[in-house]
Amino acid sequence: MLKRKIGRIDYEGSAVMFGAASLGNVTQEEADKSITFALEHGVNHFDTAADYGDAEIRLGPIISKVRSDIFLATKTGERTKEKAKVEIYRSLERMQVDSVDLLQLHAVGTIEELNKCTSKGGALEAALEAKEEGIVKAIGITGHGHQAAVTHLEALKRFPFETVLLPLNYYMYSLPEYRESFDALMNEANNQNTAVRVIKAIAKAPWGEGQERRYATWYEPFDQQEIIDACVHFVLSFPGVAGFASAGDVHLFPKIVDAVERYGSMNNEQAERLLKSISGYTTIFGSPTSIA
Template sequence: MLKRTIGRLGYESSVVMFGAASLGNVTQEEADTSITYALQHGVNHFDTAASYGDAELRMGPIISRVRNDIFLATKTGQRSKEEAKEEIYRSLERMRVDSVDLLQLHAVGSLDELDRCTEKGGALEAAVEAQAEGIVKEIGITGHGHQAPIVHLEALRRFPFATVLLPLNYYMYGLPEYRESFDALMEEAGKQSAAVRVIKAIAKAPWAEGQNRPHATWYEPFDQQEIIDACVHFVLSIPGVSGFASAGDIHLFPKIVDAVERYGLMSDEEAERILSSISGYTTIFGAPTSIA
């Protein structure tokens, strides 16, 4: 399993993070099987959130036993200090652990959301307090949508977040405004040695109305191995990207791991040929809008 260093944290993480959104609505047996598969294939970075249904509960039985062997991250979507602190403690209890390696302020995709998190009495204060208590080792931020790179750039100016987590795939990076803002974020993150990790690497498009939905993801994902290979090749080939989160469906996870294990066998030209010829490939976040 390919590993990369998580910014200034110095941790050697598998480039694919186990995205535990996939465990939000599965049985304990299914969760155990998926987590065990990840561990057997060298995945040592597990990323979850308080809002991912029963994911933290499903992780508990195995994660608590291998806690010292993995990098464990969770997220709080609360915006006030009091509510965020309660959620942090609840996450630890649900996962049966005493601490997490990374606590992320979740879904901060607009400047209004960032303001709410960073204002006096906001969620950032809870994260800093939890860090002082030793139950949170590092603090990061995540976001969705086309504004995420701009918002996260501003976030890094306000606070030394150790990590950022935001969307990136071939289609989105091909949008001039998104590419420009993503590259600007990468430059600042590099200066601060903040790790940039990405989501939605294999997202194809929003589900069409009335479309059969064979996957648990909230968007239509790619599920053909060759295309997944190309998607993985693309995001891992962007300089400075330390890793990506797997899609929210346990049945897609083995294909994603397979693509990572064969990373380097596909050329940039082949990936470009595959991804540029896909019909119906678009953004899952709707039409891009200005941050102004």
């Protein structure tokens, strides 16, 4: 399994993160099978969130037994110090662990949400307090949508987050404004040695009206191995990307791991030729508004 250093955090994490959103609505048996598959294939970077349904509960039985062998990250979507602190402790209890390696302020994709988190009495204060207590080792920020890169660049000016997590795929990066803002974020993250971790690598498009939803993801994912290979190649071709999260369906995870294990068998030109030719490939976040 390809490993990459997680910014200034002293850890070599698997290039693919086990995106535990996939466990939100599965049985414990299904969850155990997927987690075991991950561990057997060298995946040591697990990323979950308090609001991923039952994901933290499903992780607990196995993760608690291999805690020292993995990098464990979770998220709080609360915006006040008081509520975020309660949620952090709840996450530890649900996962049956004493601490997490990374606590992320979740779904901070606009300046408005960033203001809520970083204001007096905001969630960032809870994260800092939890870090002082030793139950959180590092603090990060995540965001969805076309404003995420701009928002996270501003976040790094306000606080030295150890990680950022935001969307990246071939289509989104082809949008001039998103490319410009993502590159600016990458540059600042490199200056601060902040780990850039990405999501939505294999997202194809929003589900169509009346379309059969074959997967648990809230968007239509790519599921053909060759296309997944190209999507994975694209995000991992960024040397500054520390890792990417797998899609939110346990049935897609083996194909994603397979693509990572064969990373390098496809070159940049081959990946671009394939991704550029796909019909119906678009953003899953609606029409992009100005992000300048």
